Amino acid sequence: MLDTNATRRAFLGFLAAHLAVPNAALARDILRLNASEMRTHPALRIRLGEDFRLQLANDLDAPLALHWRGLRLPNDMDGVPGLTGNAIAPGDRVDIGFTPPDAGTFLYHPSLRSHAAMQMARGFVGLFIVEEKQPPQTDADLAILLSESTDEKGERIILANGRRQLETMALPPQARIRLRIGNGSSRRMMAIGIDGAIAQVAAIDGQPCGLFEPARQTLPLVPGSRYDLFFDLPNHADANVSFVLRGAGEATQTILRWRTHGAARALLEPFAGLPANPKLPVRIALEKSRRAELVIDQAPDGRSWRLNEQVADEIGPKPFLSIPRGTPVMLNLVNRSKLAQIIHVHGHALRHIHALDDGWEPYWRDSVVVPAERNLRIAFVADNPGKWLIAGGFGVGEGPLGWFEVN
Numbered sequence: 001m002l003d004t005n006a007t008r009r010a011f012l013g014f015l016a017a018h019l020a021v022p023n024a025a026l027a028r029d030i031l032r033l034n035a036s037e038m039r040t041h042p043a044l045r046i047r048l049g050e051d052f053r054l055q056l057a058n059d060l061d062a063p064l065a066l067h068w069r070g071l072r073l074p075n076d077m078d079g080v081p082g083l084t085g086n087a088i089a090p091g092d093r094v095d096i097g098f099t100p101p102d103a104g105t106f107l108y109h110p111s112l113r114s115h116a117a118m119q120m121a122r123g124f125v126g127l128f129i130v131e132e133k134q135p136p137q138t139d140a141d142l143a144i145l146l147s148e149s150t151d152e153k154g155e156r157i158i159l160a161n162g163r164r165q166l167e168t169m170a171l172p173p174q175a176r177i178r179l180r181i182g183n184g185s186s187r188r189m190m191a192i193g194i195d196g197a198i199a200q201v202a203a204i205d206g207q208p209c210g211l212f213e214p215a216r217q218t219l220p221l222v223p224g225s226r227y228d229l230f231f232d233l234p235n236h237a238d239a240n241v242s243f244v245l246r247g248a249g250e251a252t253q254t255i256l257r258w259r260t261h262g263a264a265r266a267l268l269e270p271f272a273g274l275p276a277n278p279k280l281p282v283r284i285a286l287e288k289s290r291r292a293e294l295v296i297d298q299a300p301d302g303r304s305w306r307l308n309e310q311v312a313d314e315i316g317p318k319p320f321l322s323i324p325r326g327t328p329v330m331l332n333l334v335n336r337s338k339l340a341q342i343i344h345v346h347g348h349a350l351r352h353i354h355a356l357d358d359g360w361e362p363y364w365r366d367s368v369v370v371p372a373e374r375n376l377r378i379a380f381v382a383d384n385p386g387k388w389l390i391a392g393g394f395g396v397g398e399g400p401l402g403w404f405e406v407n
Contacts, residue, residue, distance in 0.1 A: 043127040043143040043180075048103040057093035064088045064119070066096070067111035068128060069224055069344070070206040070366040073098050075386025078346055079111045082315045083387050083403055087112050102277055103132040104206030105143070105180040105226045113314075117186040117398070121149070123162070125184040127226070130206075137268060138230070139175035144243070144255065146192075146221070148185040158190065158245055158253065166256040173264035175233045176271070179243065182226040187394050193218040194231060195252075196241035200271065203228035207349055208274035209363035218246055222342055223394070224367055230271050233260050277364075280349055284379050286358045289328035292321050296370070296392055296400055297336040305392070305400035312400035315389070321404040323382050330379045335370040340394055343368050345380070347388040353377035382406045 046052050058064040065087045067079040077098045081087040088094050100106075106128040110119040127143050135141070144160050151157050160166055171177075179199075183190055193199075193214070200211050201219070205226055219227060233241055239260045245253040276282075295308050305312045308320060323329060330353065335341050344367040351360040352368055360379065370376045385406045393399020 043129055043145070044108070045129045045131060046100070047131045048100065048133050051097065051099050053095070053097040055093055055095050056088060058088040058090055061090055062115050062119075063090065063112055064115070065110060065112045066108055067346075068098075069107040069109060070104065070226070071098075071106050071128070072101055072347055072349065072384055075347065075384070075388070078386070078388070080315075080346065080389050081112055083389055100130045101279060102206065103130045104203060104208075105129055105182065105228055106206045107182050107184065107224060107226060109184065109224075113401075120147075120184065120186045123147075127180060127182050127184075129180060132274075136178070136230075136271065136274065137176065138178045139171055139265065140169070141178045141180070142256075143180045143182075145182045145184045146190060146245070146255075147183075148188040156188075158188070158255075160255045165254060168257045168259055170259050170261040171233060172262050173233060173235050173237055173239065173260040174267055175258075175260070175265055176268050177229075177231055177233065177258070179229045179231075180226065181221065181229065181243075183221045183223050185223050187223055187398070189223070189394075190221040191218055191246040192221050192227075193244050193246055194229065194241065195244055196239065197231040197233060199229045199231040200273075201227055202230050202271075202274045204363045205349075205366045207280065207364035208276055211271070211273035222367070222369055224342070224344060228274070232268070232271075233258055235264055235267075237261060237264075277349075280364060281381055284351060284360070284381060285328050286330055286353075286379060289330040289379065290321070290323050291330045291332070293332045293334060294320065294390070294402065295334045295336060296341055307392075307400045307402045312402055315401050315403060319387065319405040320402050323404065323406055325383060325385050325406050327382045327406075328379065329382050330377060332375055332377050333368070333370050334375040335372060338372050340372050341370045341392040341399060342394055343370055343378075344391045345378070345388070346390070347384045347386065348380045348382065350378045350380045353379050 056066060065079045065081045075084050078084045108128050109125040110116040127145050147159050149157055149159050194217050200213050202211055203209060237260050241258045242254045243256040245255055297306050333343055349364040353360050368376055368378055387403055387405050390402045
């Protein structure tokens with residue numbers, strides 16, 4: 001069932017692991033998952049400026065840690081065992097609390113390298129939504145998390161909020177939809193699109209961007225990435241609009257369909273986009289930036305990852321970069337391996353720098369894809385103190401690991 005309201009999800013259980021929000025004001029709606037419902041992905045929602053408090057109890061037989069992807073949180077809330085804290089041992093529990101600094105669509109998922117992919121595959125992953133204090137006017141604000149599973153024949157399938165297909169929604173003609181989409185799989189690349197309406201992208205990886213229409217109404221969705229789309233339904237009854245999964249050489253899979261019904265709602269003003277995040281810089285002073293190179297390759301035996309010629313299968317004892325708070329940083333990510341790398345930088349929002357000059361793409365990311373045997377430059381302002389992970393690979397729990405320190 002689609003999560004269409006702003007009710008806070010107060011309890012999440014994953015098999016025997018659970019999140020429990022102790023604040024009574026947040027405990028109005030309780031959702032429990034068990035072994036028979038482990039493919040359900042709840043969206044946690046709060047409003048910008050509100051405190052979020054929960055207790056994470058680990059009743060599994062394996063250690064557990066939780067990362068809040070894209071959220072620029074205090075370092076001790078980042079959920080990286082061995083760098084920002086310890087994993088939660090079986091039978092233990094820990095209190096987690098923070099006040100998100102930004103509105104947007106984010107993701108929570110396990111982060112302990114040895115167990116994360118398995119725990120995600122079994123359903124322990126979801127969207128974390130921080131609503132604006134004054135959200136734009138819409139008729140539906142919908143959250144869909146796509147994930148990968150297997151059917152009864154053992155074939156790989158894509159699920160949306162734990163289901164193969166969501167129920168058709170009936171809305172008035174000219175209704176405005178906000179659709180928040182996230183890829184909660186551990187390593188599945190997807191292509192998504194809207195058929196029957198003109199969708200515009202308003203945010204990427206939780207941060208507002210300049211409003212644009214996707215080419216051919218199709219967007220790439222790599223593991224961990226998110227988009228906020230806005231579109232209006234057609235102005236007449238009995239029209240169909242679909243959110244679809246496009247496959248290379250495969251039939252298009254309809255995830256959700258809207259059907260217009262009844263009298264048209266009053267036409268809304270054209271959507272002008274989301275306001276820019278005032279906490280992010282308008283311009284990064286690249287001419288003053290600290291520049292560094294991060295070279296990714298594999299050992300000759302193909303069994304180990306290396307960063308700058310150092311073994312990087314685990315978090316190392318030293319940062320590859322140590323910088324004062326507020327320093328602009330430009331990283332040249334050099335991928336010498338034969339595998340594409342999703343590079344996820346914790347605790348910061350990134351700009352993708354152009355290959356031929358120091359211009360940047362007009363959006364922020366928390367991750368970028370570096371193709372095999374290619375390089376890509378990113379820039380950010382190191383404004384969040386602490387020890388921050390940079391993780392590679394094409395999914396959670398794989399690829400090289402490094403970290404930098406902001407003093």
